Structure formats: structure tokens, C-alpha cells
Amino acid sequence: MSPLDTVLRDPDTPRITLDRPADYLHAQHTLRSWFFTTDHKRIALLYLASITGFFILGACAAGLVRLSLVVPNGQIFSNDTYNKLFTMHGVIMIWFFLIPSIPATFGNFLIPLMIGAKDLAFPRLNLLSWYVFMLGSLFTIVVLIVGGVDTGWTFYAPFSTTYSNTYVIPALVGVIIVGFSSILTGLNFVVTIHKMRCPGMTWFRMPIFVWTHYAVSLIFLLGTPVITLALMLLVMERAFHIGVFDPRLGGDPVLFEHLFWFYSHPAVYIMVLPGMGVVTELVAAFSQKRVFGYKFVAYASIGLASITFLVWGHHMFVNGQSQLASTVFSFLSFAVAVPSAVKVYNWTATIHKGTIRLDTPMLYAMGYIGLFVLGGVTGLFLATLAVDAHLHDTYFVVAHFHYIMVGGTMLAFLGGLHYWWPKFTGRMYPEAWGRVGAFLIFIGFNVTFFPQFILGYLGMPRRYHSYPPEFQLLNVLSSAGSTILAVGYFFPLGYLIWSLWFGKKAPANPWQAKGLEWTTSSPPPAHNFLRTPVVDYQPYDYANKTRDNG
Amino acid sequence: MADIGIAAEPVDLELAEQFTTKAQQREAATLGMWAWLVTELLLFAGLFLCALILRIQHPQSVTLVTTHLKFWIGATNTVVLICSSLTMSAAIVTSRLGWRRFMLGALLATASLGSLFLLLKGFEYYQDYDEHMMPFLADRSYVLAHDQASVLFLDVYYITTGLHGVHLITGISILLWLTWKASRPAFLQTHQNRIEIYGLYWHFIDLIWIIVFPVLYVLNR
Amino acid sequence: MSHDDWQVLWQHMRPAVRSFVLLLVLLGVNVTLGATLPFSWAYVVEGVVVACMVLTVLLVSMEVLREPPLMRLFAALGFFWVAIMFTMTLVDYLSR
Amino acid sequence: MSGPASPADYPLLLWPAAASSAAAHVDYLISAFTAVTLLLTVPIFLAITWFALVYRANRKVYRGNPTDRNVMVEMSWMLIPFFLTLGFFAWGAQLFDVSKHPPGNAMVIQGIGRQWMWKFQHPGGQSEINDLHVPTGQPVVINMISQDVIHSLYLPAFRVQTETLPGRYTQVWFTADRPGAYRLYCSEYCGTDHSVMDGEIFVMKPGDYENWLNQAGSTQSLAANGKRLFASYGCTGCHGAAATVRAPSLAGLYEKPVPMADGGTVIADDTYLRDKILNPDHDLIAGYKQVMPSFNGIIPEEQLIQLIAYIKSDQEPVR
Structure with missing residues (x-):
């Protein structure tokens, strides 16, 4: 320990309150200071702004898809337009919103704060990853809007390599580029979490949020290169006829599915794990109670990240995969239930005997738990071989993964956004509006997607532009729900922007939460802490009322 | 050789503002490079997997292609890269000793060996072209056209060697840039660990080729 | 360079030179096997030789032996994940 | 049963028709699984809601002795649900195994998927487009291949689907036991007209099927x-x-x-x-x-x- 740290550990050292440096938002004002910043907090806001824009685009596409499905015969859009719309929705939401959503914004902003570091380990790499992300995503989005792609976000060969007549190659190139941004972010987080923790911040004193982001970073590192390769092979095959999936030559399109899902199943946990981290923080803070079974929850994060690499074949039970492989993959998929159950039951136990405030973030967290559970158990249904033989590629699957990705990730994202908004911006959002928005989103979401479980069990295949008339009633219900959902989304979009100028000034710790990020000012100064924090207490130290915060 | 000792320069690291100690900074950089190398390995592993699956599904076609590859050029190239690994190790060792001039020489030798590899590879591609081994060229017949599945493994060959070549080109470019940077006097005092970090990358490209060579040229003969 | 300098250099370069020689020998074995194909299961031996070469590069040239456990973990992690990818995919292909 | 035309004629459908005993088995499986998952999850919903209301910050309730870990409890709620659900894994795997092994006396119908239609050929040489006629009580294997991209023959009434791959034959089989007309779909996205690559499967009594075969006319098997x-x-x-x-x-x-x-x-x-x-x-x-x-x-x-x-x-x- 350095002499400086010894001085800082001395409780008699007076707190520096005067001559406080300007916070990171006001440290510099020029546009240049934003676009060439290496401050992880500013980069997080750059990400936040860009993915919000992408979310709006993806949501518009979703709205048009639901609009089209109000009538069974697909009169509203042509079949090609419809196919391009759902591809646009999937590609934007998965690759450019959900995957970067929580890690690149909250992770970027909070990991250094939570472990008491001045910045990420490689700040310039962090900025580069945002530029790479923008390059790839804007490129693909322009292609999707101007030209259109009709392959679906899964790009299955040989349709994508040979038969589609749309702009598949440029779309793929953009997605590949964005993959590098994921890798750089993951690499930065891994190194930061390993090497940048402040004195006393041991692994088991880190918030669960940091644990889940560590797990996610590992998935970024271990999975992303494989999808990069798989998509590159598609590009090579489509552009230059150099490829290995062409069935006319004896190639195996199922091999692409293996490579694709080796990343894309873990990608689900790229979306879900950070959400779990956020919800753990919210549940602890709004119950004013230590996370129940902290160590199990921490291990469960790493466990999920590992097991998730062993289950990809459950996307391929009816795809010509061997029966043995399907059975093995099905069994391993059930094992995912173990760490997931740990998380859910431990959240519930955390709330028990807490001191609970039902503020907006907590409402989102509770909604998350409910929807995640529903999404999770329907996932078990789909992991059951004989059931999947019926439900594969139906609306049941669509409903299942929307419960995980929207009910899960999106609610966690919004909950976390409200919780840390004061820290990000130094402003409070209007609480009443927040609660109304949370309720609308929860209700709208369920009305939209619950009918789709039934539709799927009835046998309505997904990606259908027109459908048999007996499914219309449920489809209309679903579309009606999506309008409620859309209205719900406008609430946070509106009042959060409003609060930037008119919101109440936020104190350093508006929620009486524990955790290093709440020990610094809102918004934090440029290097996060005026002096390097020293940790000599357990995480979520809510039982200790004497310590002021943190 | 004159009996004059080499003047050793001070070797150290300049502390970046986000770090507290130099040891922390050094380890962070090494860990970062290892994390990157993990991604590189998985990238190539996907291609090795394709090669393996093709061997399982079309063993005869794969053998057919392998016998048409330029085994001896591949072997020579492996030797070239193993040599370049040695010179890279020499660069790392001398950078630690503070022998800047020696180190610059070793770096340039490494870059030259890398370029030699690319030259040989280019020559090999030319021979492939000459022997009508490029099925993707529309205006040129393909010598193994009677066995369609052979195209698949041949494609894996081109993609793998091409991807490795891209890595090598990038590697050589960074190496030359680094050599230029390192030729300035204060370099070793402020950024010595860049040589070590870069050395990891270079060794790893060699390692990938050490796997590529048997996977494409040897194992399926 | 003085004699002492050579001594110093040799002292530091010894592991690298040894691994260089070992790699060339192993490569020689593989090339010989590949060129002559003495027996039908030569690929098994070749595979083992490749594994030895990879280990040599990792442990000696890349100095994993001298790194702290964390770096060793990361060096091993990638190979472990590759093993997962291969095993699970082969479960499908070998049982079709 | 080919269906009335106006959407108003369709009441709220909640459960699909089952036309084979295997389909009924899948229904049992999913019903039982639903019951067990409700057993496992409803307590969570109730507990969360209950705790959230009882332990509101402004309420004075007993909050003493809160625990923040209990390994036994955690191990049990980790493992008990796991082993409970493993039963369903085994059940599902068993049904799947059956669905992968058609009986030896099965009748083989050949199927071809192409953008965007199905073509079926009966053993006697009768062929049909998009629709399929099958007899009851007779195991039927559909041996399929795709001519272009990946398709998937989905027969919800039998709770089965299998993808058709280019260059490789795949099979799906069932024994229909309830005459009627049911939907068949392509469920793997295959391009522009994916959603109209559907048709009807007519399950007929063996006699009716014979009649249909005769009137469908075929010169040669x-x-x-x-x-x-x-x-x-x-x-x-x-x-x-x-x-x-x-x-x-x-x-x-x-x-x-x-x-x-x-x-x-x-x-x-x-x-x-x-x-x-x-x-x-x-x-x-x-x-x-x-x-x-x-x-x-x-x-x-x-x-x-x-x-x-x-x-x-x-x-x-x-x-």
C-alpha cells in the first residue's frame, strides 16, 4: 500500500469539499471534448444516445410489423416489405441495441465507479470501440433502410448466400464490424475488473453488477470471434463463391447454424446477464438489504456464462442435427435452470424483511423478475425435445425470447436508467410520471406478448406475413398491446429528456444506496473520485447504518 | 569484433493517468493482449472446425485437395515463421537489456522474415493459379472439377491462409511502425513494454500458422 | 559487442534458442511423416507433434511459464473454449 | 373442415386440434410441465408481491434477524426444481425418440420443399401440391428434401415438424387417428413467399383414402x-x-x-x-x-x- 493510501485511510483527514473540480459533464464544453473524450462516463453517454436512437428505429419497425399483422391476408405491406421490416427490427434490436445496451452504457459508466478506479484500463480503446460501433451500425442501418435485407437476423445459409436478392453483404459487413466493438469493450472490462480495483476491493466485495459484467465480457471475448468468422464465411460465399456451406457442392448449411449459435445463444446471456446485475442492485437498494446469498449469485453469473456455451444446439432440434446431439443439448439446457433459479429465488429472499420503497426503478425490477421467470420457464418448455418439435419456429418462440429480451433486458435497462439517472446527469426524474410509465410498459408488454404464447401453441409459424384467419383475434390483441407498449416508452423518453434541464438537482446518493458509485458526487468529477477510495467492508453493507454511504 | 560493451539504456515505463502503479499498468497491458489473443484463437478455431467437419463428411475430397497443395512451400514457410519467432524473442530480450540498436535490428529482421513468408505465400498462390486450383475464378477451369466437394476444402484453404496473411500484413505494418517509434532515444525508458506486448502478438501469429500448416497440408494427406 | 555482452545475450536467449531448435526438430518430424506417410494412422502422431509445438510456443516463446497464474489462465481459456466448441459440434457430426 | 371465410366466424382459439395419439402425448407433457412450473413460480410472484406490500418502508413490521445467506435453503431451491424439471427432460426425450423412429410398416410419402410450395408423392405415384392426403391408423413417414433453401414441414395437429435440407433427406412421421382437415406450414423462413408456403393435410378413413388415391389418378407407382x-x-x-x-x-x-x-x-x-x-x-x-x-x-x-x-x-x- 502506498503512503498516499495510508493517509487516505486515516478517518481524521478532513473531506475535501472546497475547490471541488467541475463534474465530468461540465469539465469541458466543446463538441470536440465529447467526440474525442477518453472519459468512460462521456463515452457511456455517447453510447446511450446512439443506442436510444437505434432503439427508436427498431421499435418503429416492430410497430409496422404489428400493424401489418392486424389483418390475416397481409394487405398492408407487400410480402417483401414485411420481410424487410422484421429483418430490420431483428437486426437493429439484437445487434445494435440489446447487445451493447447495458454493458456499453451502464457498464462503461459504472464499472470504474463501482470498483473505485479512475477510468477503464484502456480509455482510448474504449473510445475506439464506440467509433467502431457507430461505423458498423450506421452502415448496416443505412443499408437496411435504403436497400433492405430479407434474411432475418439469423442469416441462415443457403438463403442468405445464394437465394436472397437483397443487400445481404453490406448488412453483414456492418454486423461484423460491430462485433469488433463488442470484443474491445469486453476486453477492456476484463482487464479493468482484474487490474483496476481500488485498495480493499476484493472479488467478493464487488457488486453483483460488476460480476455479471465480468461474465458478459468473457462471452464477448469467447463468442464474438466465432460469429465474426461465420458471417465472414457467408460474405465470402455470397460475394466470391468461396465458401463451405453451399449444399450444391456437398457443403452443410447446418454447419453455419452451429457456428452461428455458438455465439448467438451466449449472446442471449450478453443481453440477460447485465440485466440481472442491474436488477440485483435495484432490489438491494430499494429493500435496503444485503443481497441474499451474495456468493451464490456471484458464482451463478459466471456459471451462466459458462453453461450458456454448452447449449446452443437447442436451436437445432429439428434442423437435421443428430438425435444424440439434440438429447445432449436438451439436457444441458435444463442445467441453465440451476443458476437462473438461484438468481430469482435469491432476489425474492432479498426482498423478504427489507425496507421496501416502490420507486420507479424498483417497479421495473419487480416487473423484470416476473417477466424473466415467465420467459425462463417457457425456455425450459422449448428445451424439452418433444415440445420443441411442436413449438420450434412458432410464435411461442417469439413470445419466449421477447419475455427474456424485452421483459428482461429492456425493463432492467429502464430500471437501471432511472436508478442511475441522477448519477449520470445530476438531475432527478419526476417520480410520478416514472411510475405511470413503468405500469404502462408492463401492461403493454404483457398484452402484446402473452397472446403470442397461445398463437405459437396453436401453431402459427413465425416470420409469417399472412396467416390463417383463425389467428386474427389473438394477433389483433397483440397489436393492440403493442400500442400501449409504445405509449409507455414515450413516457421515459419524454420526462428524462425534460429532466435534463428542469429536473431537481440530485444529491450524491438519492436512494441511500450502498456502493462506491454513490460515494462520489452526482455527476462525478472527471476522474471519478477526489481521492482513491479504500474498501474495508462487505458489499451491500445496508446493515451498517453508521457508515454514511458506501 | 571490437571489444566494447553495448551501452545499456534505462528501461522503464511511463505511468498513464488511469493507473496507480507501473506494475498494474504493465500487467493490464499484458492481460489485455492475452484477452485479444484468445479472440484470435477462437476466430481461427472456427476455420479449423470447418476443416475437420469437411474431413469427416468428405474424406476423399479433402485428401485429394491436400495432395495438390504445395507441401514444401508450406513447410519452408513454417521454418521462416519459426525463425521470425526467434528474432522476435531476441528483440524482447534486448529491449529488456536496454540494447536499443540490437533490438531495432532484431525487429527489422522479424519484419523481413514476415515479408519473406508473404512473398513465398504469394508465389504459392501464383502456382495454385497456374495449376487451375482456383475454382472461384469464373473464366478459368478447375483442375479437380470432377470432385465437387473438393472445392469446399480448397475454399477453407484460401480463407484460412488469406486470413492468416491479413494478420501477417497487419503485424508487419505495426512492427514497422513500432520500429520507427522505438528508434527514438527515449522509447525504452517510456514504452519498453510495448515490445513485449507486440512480441506476444507476433508469437501468436506464428502459433496459428503452426496449427494451420498441419491442418491444411499434413494431417489429411 | 564484447565477449561479456555475448555471454549476457546468450544467457537471456537460451530458452528462446532451445525452443527454436525444438520447434524445428518437431516440424522436421511432421514434414517427414507428411512426405513419406509411413503408416495409415500417421495423422495421430502428427496431431501429437502439433500439440507439442503449440505448447512449446506458448510456454517458452510466449513465456507463459514465467507469467503469473492469471495470464496462464487466460492462455488456457481460449484453448479450453475451442475444445468445447469442437466437442459439442462433433457430438452432432459423429452421430448423424 | 376447410373453414369458414369470415374472421368473425372464428371464436377465440386456445388449444390446437390434436389428430394423433402422439399429439395428445405432447399435450399431456406440456400440461403437466405447465402445472409443475406454476408450482415453482407462482410462489415467487406471490412472495414478491406480498413482501413488497408488507415490508414497505413506511410500515412498522418486525424486520429482526434478517438472514443474508443460508446454504441449505439455497442448495435446495437450486436443486429441487432442477431435478423436478429433469423428469420432463426425460419425458420429452422419450417422446422425441419415438418421433425419430418410425415403425417398419410405415407408408412412405415423398416430399419436396421448394420456394414456395410443397410437393408430395404417394407410393402409388399420385402427387399433390401443398395439400396432403393421408389415411388414419396407418403410420406415415414423409421423406423430404429441399430443392433450394432450408424449409421445414410443420404439422401442428400432429405436434411435429422437421426441416427439409438441400442435399439431404430428412423424415417426419405420424399416425393420424382423427379424420379431418388440418393445416400444414413451412415454418423455417425461406424468403419472399414463406408465409404462403402452406396447405392442408387431409386425414381420411382408409376407405376414403383409397377412393381418393383412385380418383387422384396415377399411371405408375x-x-x-x-x-x-x-x-x-x-x-x-x-x-x-x-x-x-x-x-x-x-x-x-x-x-x-x-x-x-x-x-x-x-x-x-x-x-x-x-x-x-x-x-x-x-x-x-x-x-x-x-x-x-x-x-x-x-x-x-x-x-x-x-x-x-x-x-x-x-x-x-x-x-
């Missing part, structure tokens, strides 16, 4: 058609009994192991036979000189099926 093609493509010249060129006899070949030139063996299944016809230079057979020309691009997918049906039917060893 698949195998007989195959035999005719076998002669017209010149296959008999080498593979026939009286052939002078030394080529392997195909009689009795189906489903038998074939020794390969590189030492291995391959089972002569549908996919293998198709591959050999299209690409004879590939995977050479031990003991024969390869002289056969490739028929790639010459014999269409339908005729390949007929040729294979003929080879399959020709089970008398000649030599």
Missing part, C-alpha cells in the same frame, strides 16, 4: 416410374443384370454397408444414393474403377426420388 427412368437414363447399361461394364449391382443395396476406397464403409441410405447419382466421383467405392458420368443438373429432384424408390424396391440379389 414411384418404383415403377423409377424403373422406367433407370432404363431411360441408361443406368441399366452398367448396373443392369446383363451389363458388360463392371459396375456394382444395385439389387439389395439399400441400407447395406458399402466399402469405400479409403477403407471406411458408408450405409447406402437415400442421401448416399442421391449423392452417388449426382456426384459419382465423390467418395469412391472399393474395388471398382470410377467410370460413371455425373448426373448433376440432369436428373431433377423428383426423378431422383423415383430412382431411389426403384433401387429400394429392387431387393432381390442378382449375383
Whole structure:
């Protein structure tokens, strides 16, 4: 320990309150200071702004898809337009919103704060990853809007390599580029979490949020290169006829599915794990109670990240995969239930005997738990071989993964956004509006997607532009729900922007939460802490009322 | 050789503002490079997997292609890269000793060996072209056209060697840039660990080729 | 360079030179096997030789032996994940 | 049961029709699974809501002795649900196993998926587009292949689907037990008109099916058609009994192991036979000189099926 740290550990050292440096938002004002910043907090806001824009685009596409499905015969859009719309929705939401959503914004902003570091380990790499992300995503989005792609976000060969007549190659190139941004972010987080923790911040004193982001970073590192390769092979095959999936030559399109899902199943946990981290923080803070079974929850994060690499074949039970492989993959998929159950039951136990405030973030967290559970158990249904033989590629699957990705990730994202908004911006959002928005989103979401479980069990295949008339009633219900959902989304979009100028000034710790990020000012100064924090207490130290915060 | 000792320069690291100690900074950089190398390995592993699956599904076609590859050029190239690994190790060792001039020489030798590899590879591609081994060229017949599945493994060959070549080109470019940077006097005092970090990358490209060579040229003969 | 300098250099370069020689020998074995194909299961031996070469590069040239456990973990992690990818995919292909 | 036209005529559907006993089994499975998951999850919902209301910050309730870990409790709620659900894994795997192994006496209908239609051929040579007629009480295997991209034949009334792959045959089978008309779909996204690549499967009593076969009219069975093609493509010249060129006899070949030139063996299944016809230079057979020309691009997918049906039917060893 350095002499400086010894001085800082001395409780008699007076707190520096005067001559406080300007916070990171006001440290510099020029546009240049934003676009060439290496401050992880500013980069997080750059990400936040860009993915919000992408979310709006993806949501518009979703709205048009639901609009089209109000009538069974697909009169509203042509079949090609419809196919391009759902591809646009999937590609934007998965690759450019959900995957970067929580890690690149909250992770970027909070990991250094939570472990008491001045910045990420490689700040310039962090900025580069945002530029790479923008390059790839804007490129693909322009292609999707101007030209259109009709392959679906899964790009299955040989349709994508040979038969589609749309702009598949440029779309793929953009997605590949964005993959590098994921890798750089993951690499930065891994190194930061390993090497940048402040004195006393041991692994088991880190918030669960940091644990889940560590797990996610590992998935970024271990999975992303494989999808990069798989998509590159598609590009090579489509552009230059150099490829290995062409069935006319004896190639195996199922091999692409293996490579694709080796990343894309873990990608689900790229979306879900950070959400779990956020919800753990919210549940602890709004119950004013230590996370129940902290160590199990921490291990469960790493466990999920590992097991998730062993289950990809459950996307391929009816795809010509061997029966043995399907059975093995099905069994391993059930094992995912173990760490997931740990998380859910431990959240519930955390709330028990807490001191609970039902503020907006907590409402989102509770909604998350409910929807995640529903999404999770329907996932078990789909992991059951004989059931999947019926439900594969139906609306049941669509409903299942929307419960995980929207009910899960999106609610966690919004909950976390409200919780840390004061820290990000130094402003409070209007609480009443927040609660109304949370309720609308929860209700709208369920009305939209619950009918789709039934539709799927009835046998309505997904990606259908027109459908048999007996499914219309449920489809209309679903579309009606999506309008409620859309209205719900406008609430946070509106009042959060409003609060930037008119919101109440936020104190350093508006929620009486524990955790290093709440020990610094809102918004934090440029290097996060005026002096390097020293940790000599357990995480979520809510039982200790004497310590002021943190 | 004159009996004059080499003047050793001070070797150290300049502390970046986000770090507290130099040891922390050094380890962070090494860990970062290892994390990157993990991604590189998985990238190539996907291609090795394709090669393996093709061997399982079309063993005869794969053998057919392998016998048409330029085994001896591949072997020579492996030797070239193993040599370049040695010179890279020499660069790392001398950078630690503070022998800047020696180190610059070793770096340039490494870059030259890398370029030699690319030259040989280019020559090999030319021979492939000459022997009508490029099925993707529309205006040129393909010598193994009677066995369609052979195209698949041949494609894996081109993609793998091409991807490795891209890595090598990038590697050589960074190496030359680094050599230029390192030729300035204060370099070793402020950024010595860049040589070590870069050395990891270079060794790893060699390692990938050490796997590529048997996977494409040897194992399926 | 003085004699002492050579001594110093040799002292530091010894592991690298040894691994260089070992790699060339192993490569020689593989090339010989590949060129002559003495027996039908030569690929098994070749595979083992490749594994030895990879280990040599990792442990000696890349100095994993001298790194702290964390770096060793990361060096091993990638190979472990590759093993997962291969095993699970082969479960499908070998049982079709 | 082909359906009324106006959407208003459709009440809220909540459960799909089941036309086979296997479908009913899947329904049992999913109902039981639903019950168990409700058992596991409803307590969570109730507990969260209950705790959230009881332990509100402004309420004075007993909050003493809060625990923040209890390994026994955690192990139990981790493992008990896991083992409970494992039962469903086994159940599902067992049903899946059945769905992968059609009985030996099954009738084989050949299916071809292409952008954007289904084509089915009955053993007697009757063919139909998008619709399919099958008898009750008779196990039916649909042996399918795709002509272009990946499709998937989905029969919700039987709770089964299997993808059709280009270049490889896949199977789906069922035994229908309730006459009626049910939907069939392509469930794997296959391009522009994916959503109209659907049709109806008509389950008929055996007598009705016979009648339908008769009125659907067919000149020749698949195998007989195959035999005719076998002669017209010149296959008999080498593979026939009286052939002078030394080529392997195909009689009795189906489903038998074939020794390969590189030492291995391959089972002569549908996919293998198709591959050999299209690409004879590939995977050479031990003991024969390869002289056969490739028929790639010459014999269409339908005729390949007929040729294979003929080879399959020709089970008398000649030599």
C-alpha cells in the first residue's frame, strides 16, 4: 500500500469539499471534448444516445410489423416489405441495441465507479470501440433502410448466400464490424475488473453488477470471434463463391447454424446477464438489504456464462442435427435452470424483511423478475425435445425470447436508467410520471406478448406475413398491446429528456444506496473520485447504518 | 569484433493517468493482449472446425485437395515463421537489456522474415493459379472439377491462409511502425513494454500458422 | 559487442534458442511423416507433434511459464473454449 | 373442415386440434410441465408481491434477524426444481425418440420443399401440391428434401415438424387417428413467399383414402416410374443384370454397408444414393474403377426420388 493510501485511510483527514473540480459533464464544453473524450462516463453517454436512437428505429419497425399483422391476408405491406421490416427490427434490436445496451452504457459508466478506479484500463480503446460501433451500425442501418435485407437476423445459409436478392453483404459487413466493438469493450472490462480495483476491493466485495459484467465480457471475448468468422464465411460465399456451406457442392448449411449459435445463444446471456446485475442492485437498494446469498449469485453469473456455451444446439432440434446431439443439448439446457433459479429465488429472499420503497426503478425490477421467470420457464418448455418439435419456429418462440429480451433486458435497462439517472446527469426524474410509465410498459408488454404464447401453441409459424384467419383475434390483441407498449416508452423518453434541464438537482446518493458509485458526487468529477477510495467492508453493507454511504 | 560493451539504456515505463502503479499498468497491458489473443484463437478455431467437419463428411475430397497443395512451400514457410519467432524473442530480450540498436535490428529482421513468408505465400498462390486450383475464378477451369466437394476444402484453404496473411500484413505494418517509434532515444525508458506486448502478438501469429500448416497440408494427406 | 555482452545475450536467449531448435526438430518430424506417410494412422502422431509445438510456443516463446497464474489462465481459456466448441459440434457430426 | 371465410366466424382459439395419439402425448407433457412450473413460480410472484406490500418502508413490521445467506435453503431451491424439471427432460426425450423412429410398416410419402410450395408423392405415384392426403391408423413417414433453401414441414395437429435440407433427406412421421382437415406450414423462413408456403393435410378413413388415391389418378407407382427412368437414363447399361461394364449391382443395396476406397464403409441410405447419382466421383467405392458420368443438373429432384424408390424396391440379389 502506498503512503498516499495510508493517509487516505486515516478517518481524521478532513473531506475535501472546497475547490471541488467541475463534474465530468461540465469539465469541458466543446463538441470536440465529447467526440474525442477518453472519459468512460462521456463515452457511456455517447453510447446511450446512439443506442436510444437505434432503439427508436427498431421499435418503429416492430410497430409496422404489428400493424401489418392486424389483418390475416397481409394487405398492408407487400410480402417483401414485411420481410424487410422484421429483418430490420431483428437486426437493429439484437445487434445494435440489446447487445451493447447495458454493458456499453451502464457498464462503461459504472464499472470504474463501482470498483473505485479512475477510468477503464484502456480509455482510448474504449473510445475506439464506440467509433467502431457507430461505423458498423450506421452502415448496416443505412443499408437496411435504403436497400433492405430479407434474411432475418439469423442469416441462415443457403438463403442468405445464394437465394436472397437483397443487400445481404453490406448488412453483414456492418454486423461484423460491430462485433469488433463488442470484443474491445469486453476486453477492456476484463482487464479493468482484474487490474483496476481500488485498495480493499476484493472479488467478493464487488457488486453483483460488476460480476455479471465480468461474465458478459468473457462471452464477448469467447463468442464474438466465432460469429465474426461465420458471417465472414457467408460474405465470402455470397460475394466470391468461396465458401463451405453451399449444399450444391456437398457443403452443410447446418454447419453455419452451429457456428452461428455458438455465439448467438451466449449472446442471449450478453443481453440477460447485465440485466440481472442491474436488477440485483435495484432490489438491494430499494429493500435496503444485503443481497441474499451474495456468493451464490456471484458464482451463478459466471456459471451462466459458462453453461450458456454448452447449449446452443437447442436451436437445432429439428434442423437435421443428430438425435444424440439434440438429447445432449436438451439436457444441458435444463442445467441453465440451476443458476437462473438461484438468481430469482435469491432476489425474492432479498426482498423478504427489507425496507421496501416502490420507486420507479424498483417497479421495473419487480416487473423484470416476473417477466424473466415467465420467459425462463417457457425456455425450459422449448428445451424439452418433444415440445420443441411442436413449438420450434412458432410464435411461442417469439413470445419466449421477447419475455427474456424485452421483459428482461429492456425493463432492467429502464430500471437501471432511472436508478442511475441522477448519477449520470445530476438531475432527478419526476417520480410520478416514472411510475405511470413503468405500469404502462408492463401492461403493454404483457398484452402484446402473452397472446403470442397461445398463437405459437396453436401453431402459427413465425416470420409469417399472412396467416390463417383463425389467428386474427389473438394477433389483433397483440397489436393492440403493442400500442400501449409504445405509449409507455414515450413516457421515459419524454420526462428524462425534460429532466435534463428542469429536473431537481440530485444529491450524491438519492436512494441511500450502498456502493462506491454513490460515494462520489452526482455527476462525478472527471476522474471519478477526489481521492482513491479504500474498501474495508462487505458489499451491500445496508446493515451498517453508521457508515454514511458506501 | 571490437571489444566494447553495448551501452545499456534505462528501461522503464511511463505511468498513464488511469493507473496507480507501473506494475498494474504493465500487467493490464499484458492481460489485455492475452484477452485479444484468445479472440484470435477462437476466430481461427472456427476455420479449423470447418476443416475437420469437411474431413469427416468428405474424406476423399479433402485428401485429394491436400495432395495438390504445395507441401514444401508450406513447410519452408513454417521454418521462416519459426525463425521470425526467434528474432522476435531476441528483440524482447534486448529491449529488456536496454540494447536499443540490437533490438531495432532484431525487429527489422522479424519484419523481413514476415515479408519473406508473404512473398513465398504469394508465389504459392501464383502456382495454385497456374495449376487451375482456383475454382472461384469464373473464366478459368478447375483442375479437380470432377470432385465437387473438393472445392469446399480448397475454399477453407484460401480463407484460412488469406486470413492468416491479413494478420501477417497487419503485424508487419505495426512492427514497422513500432520500429520507427522505438528508434527514438527515449522509447525504452517510456514504452519498453510495448515490445513485449507486440512480441506476444507476433508469437501468436506464428502459433496459428503452426496449427494451420498441419491442418491444411499434413494431417489429411 | 564484447565477449561479456555475448555471454549476457546468450544467457537471456537460451530458452528462446532451445525452443527454436525444438520447434524445428518437431516440424522436421511432421514434414517427414507428411512426405513419406509411413503408416495409415500417421495423422495421430502428427496431431501429437502439433500439440507439442503449440505448447512449446506458448510456454517458452510466449513465456507463459514465467507469467503469473492469471495470464496462464487466460492462455488456457481460449484453448479450453475451442475444445468445447469442437466437442459439442462433433457430438452432432459423429452421430448423424 | 376447410373453414369458414369470415374472421368473425372464428371464436377465440386456445388449444390446437390434436389428430394423433402422439399429439395428445405432447399435450399431456406440456400440461403437466405447465402445472409443475406454476408450482415453482407462482410462489415467487406471490412472495414478491406480498413482501413488497408488507415490508414497505413506511410500515412498522418486525424486520429482526434478517438472514443474508443460508446454504441449505439455497442448495435446495437450486436443486429441487432442477431435478423436478429433469423428469420432463426425460419425458420429452422419450417422446422425441419415438418421433425419430418410425415403425417398419410405415407408408412412405415423398416430399419436396421448394420456394414456395410443397410437393408430395404417394407410393402409388399420385402427387399433390401443398395439400396432403393421408389415411388414419396407418403410420406415415414423409421423406423430404429441399430443392433450394432450408424449409421445414410443420404439422401442428400432429405436434411435429422437421426441416427439409438441400442435399439431404430428412423424415417426419405420424399416425393420424382423427379424420379431418388440418393445416400444414413451412415454418423455417425461406424468403419472399414463406408465409404462403402452406396447405392442408387431409386425414381420411382408409376407405376414403383409397377412393381418393383412385380418383387422384396415377399411371405408375414411384418404383415403377423409377424403373422406367433407370432404363431411360441408361443406368441399366452398367448396373443392369446383363451389363458388360463392371459396375456394382444395385439389387439389395439399400441400407447395406458399402466399402469405400479409403477403407471406411458408408450405409447406402437415400442421401448416399442421391449423392452417388449426382456426384459419382465423390467418395469412391472399393474395388471398382470410377467410370460413371455425373448426373448433376440432369436428373431433377423428383426423378431422383423415383430412382431411389426403384433401387429400394429392387431387393432381390442378382449375383
